[in-house]
Amino acid sequence: MNPAPSHVASRRDKLLILLTVCLAAVLLPLALSGGAVATPAIGRDLGGSPASLTWVTNAYMLSFGSLLMAAGALADQFGRKRLFVIGLGGFIVSSFAISLAPSVFWLDILRAIQGIVSAASLAAGSAALAQEFDGHARTRAFSMLGTSFGIGLAFGPLMAGTLIEYFGWRSLFITTGAIAAVAFMFGVPRMRESRDPNAAGLDYPGTVTFSATLVLFTTAIIQAPESGWGSPLIVGLLAASVVTLVAFIMVETRARRPMLDLSLFKYVRFIGVQILPLGTCYSYILLVVMLPLRLIGAEGMSEMDSGLLMIALSAPMLVVPIAVASLTRWASPGVLSGLGFLIAAAGLYWLSLVDFSASKTALLMPMLIIGIGTGMPWGLMDGLSVSVVPNDRAGMASGIFGTTRVAGEGTGLAIGTAILAALANTSLAHRVPEGGPELSARVAEAAQRLTNGDIAAAAAALPEVSRHALSLSYADAFVGLLHVLIVITLLSAFATFAFLSRTRTQGDGFERDEKGVEAVTRA
Template structure:
């Protein structure tokens, strides 16, 4: 009887794990699928290039800025309750996006979807930590991480197939249906758990942190349209800096801060925050921008673009597991630095490729980039809790998760602005001078090109041939790859400097107990 009960409980736990993994799967599907769908959304709904950029960035902004706040709410009000609220909200907003009448409405719904995603992921991960212990917990979070990898690897292909046969709206209907499966299988079987010592949400910290990220992202995205020196952009960036200062003051004075700033006194902890920043620029930026180029500039179908993107993301399913076994002989910091060097080499190789050539020529450098990015990707979660005293492991994981997701949104905004500026410069070289309104039209065309909307760019600049526009975009994209190479190399140097010499704390006695403190604040594994 006890054995039967044990098997029954194990079965229930596996269903809970499956539900949380399904909920985690739809997040990268929504992210990468939305990127592939952006050109089709622009053709159908129209909207400015800035509004099309927000299709991805509004989701990443709200998701990244509210992860830690969602964890605190889950502790106070219950993990199961917040998981149900977050997943239910994600399902409803995804379904509603399938009926969005304009790009503006789609952007608003994407922002709400990001809020729901933060709630479901934080509470779902915390629930897994309550259900599993020891090696079973490690395997559970490994499955959670694998779910993310599957979503990133096959999201573009799934989106391409759906767009080709059923239109871009079908992407969000399918995502909503997957969410319903997770809800039906997971919610009835989850136990309600809370943190008895929870003191509530750090409201001032949450507001100032979210405002800082929103103002900065809005300023950077608006810059190509309004100009870096415009009153609007300067005001947004100054207000963002003010909110950052206010956030630091608030957190230093709070009894239970959302973000424990004292952790940044540990040099190795600072080094760990470089890892997600580096992977943002050598990997995440390409997950969004390569489909826009393949579809918009190169004229590929959505299916062709999705198939090509597998080369970039497929290593994420294999490399993290392999590289973890290498830590027996080489430190995680050194392996992460080597990964950045490999990714930089892949980026340089990609910058030499003619995108109109055979697809095999694109696949090989994309594989190299994916392999390189996969090395720190598989190690940085463990490093985030091993480089601080074990009693600070939970807060360290929360900070790291926020750095990762918020950094992705910021990296996308910066890369988009840089590409628009480079495209603008490239277009000016080929356009005739002394034509009325040419400067403003070139600026608008550069933004359209950046969003993968070559058709509207051609309408805005009838003086330029389609070939000239494609060549200008190719030159700008190559220059952007050079910028990404520099950032990736700097990430490698910083990783070697901060993380390669000091012994890993998780090699010390008692580290396993410390790692278990990553229960309620783990937001991504």
Template structure:
């Protein structure tokens, strides 16, 4: 009996290691791709919009398909979908390392996001079957820490790999880590299903994914084609049509992918502001700051990775530390205070010039990381505490869809705004230089926003690099001011809607597991 128990415990630990490795590799894929974008642009070329899709394609498919993947795992088996997802992730990552063009990179990154959604949803659900009680809580805490490790050290690892082996080595490395996860998990994971699974809400999944894809495509294309161009207007209008179709479908199907009736709870609406706030004060900077440091500041990828630790390292400590304070202070108040701290860091950062020494940005970036880490560590628990217990599974499903899909949308909007600000700055700076084609200014502005000073100079050879850098600095400052406004609004929402909300979902063993409910809403509710 003792040997059997020991072997079971060992298998569970290896399954936990497998899922945690998967949790490390996913944010590594996200942040690593962002750090690699300047090197990819230098090697393969590509338009600014195409380079933007390197990150957005992954985030879009990953975020929009998380809940669909959870439903498929319930019906066809968590182990089966985990193996398929990880195997596809490995194959696509290897293919990315040999991609000949940016277009191929974009397509493969979208497929990689599909594989990531499948592996994370099924792996987390399978993990919930192996542990119970306090052991389950500890297991999912370790899972969350693994995400933090991937976010914190992803830029540094990516920078080191690019410096030594080139950008293609990033995708080879993620393939290797994913292979380890598959080796640890596949032989030991039990096959489990939800006997009451109702299948995938195909109409809801297709209309929801279409809404996100068309809106993101329109926002990314707008800087190149113009916000009033028929193509962009058609994309945005089509996204509204798909959104209306999604709402119509979800109010009529028996088992909707997203239960929209939960938005009748004001506190639930307030919870949705937390991931939106962290997207704009943190996730956007995870992508844009490396472009600034490398493309405009002239730093190497490894130096940029070291600087990014100031932003991301607090995510390893602050969420766990803040979770202990909810015994005395409301989670909503703590979240609001965190957003205000992040807003202070953003304002400080906005006053630091592009050409100033790297150490000048360390303290403001650290403040942003600390501030964003406060709601980050509380919002999962809040997502289940603000609705009736029997609705917890669907509530966390909506919340995590808002969080992950919102990251891609926030990034697309931020890049479009940065490009628009840069274009306005360039037009103002060049107004005395005689007539210059608007198309060339627009092209240079997009290159500047992407941190591509070399090709921006090629678009406007008669303009000195100093003018281009100055336009970028002004645009980035304007963007940071916008992010400050969104972050402060998120703080106000936290204070108004959540200041009296107790955090019960994360510390009660009778509450549904946050991660389990997130990836398998049908299972959590039955």
């Protein structure tokens, strides 16, 4: 038999596998940004408390981030194809189920499930690509994977907005489920099964304590504006999160094969790398979620127009990460990342000066500057995560970085929402006469409704304040939030310069003897 057809078929299968994994990668940021764009429409249709509507986005991010590394361990143990099938199949089922959700409560539960299966599909899909491609082909495959994330981030709000405006919010989840089903049908049959014969299995105590810490802390942050920071519920949740964090550290330091090897944190440059995803979270991810809420709910823009405007923020993610990689021949990735944060901070400051009630075109340039600035560390931080540790620790370093990235985004969203709610509460309190606990409770509820971009519900909760005054309070609170984000972004820039300005390529400065490692640890 002529071997040529077999070779062509094998190449076609690999391309279909790559397409399948990349389609899954497009859907993951779409599930994040689409959920944010859909939140006002979901609130109008299903009602729900402000805290429950916040979980539309946070439930997905939290479950995804806390279980990403666990999913990788399960893929190694039980099979990459098997877990990818479970993950992508679960994404399809959960997407269709969300489109049928009868209440915000069930929608939040299903969004958490969607985050779990998304973690499974991403971890197993990445491992499948590493299995199918080698050398330069592997580099190109993972570059396409990163580009797919950029496409989802750039055009997700537009796609979501268009679907919601013309067909309703449920159509968004039906569409994502249908796209995932197409990818499943064409790609999964061509995937090969593989396992790690040396896999030690899942670190169950570490996974449970780590996930519990994130869930308890995030729940406390989201619920605090409604229950009060001094309430027994919030104090108890925060205390419990500290207990589970201590338990997690104790478990991981004693485990033979821990989920997170905490000894890597003895490398100060590795600590510096963990700052990068936190900086991009507060300079970029928060805006991806919170800007549509303001544009749609407070400024009265349609979902489609909001999605079009959001392209200015996210489109740079398609080109800047690739472009900045070529600059590493002349400057270190750490310096370029720090400069990116400075540019993003300048864009955030510019955005804080813009009058949202005027022409929306005034938002384009500051949003573009923020996207360009954030795109610089965004394109370099994955490589930096493995370049600052010895080569034989690169796998674990990448896993810790991925967990820090996604888990930090989940908790960052909760913190940003809580800050905005607190600032809105303070602004509203100055616009109402003195009152008792009942008025204070209504002010707090109105502030949370504003945070979700629902001015109509805020007006119903606080009829003493005109809609114009409510809009002004929201505008003041949003500017205050932008100022907080500017400070965090600038601190991220200074920390990046301090920790990473001399970092260049993988393995630089790492001697394979014990003395060399100690020298780097002290650097």
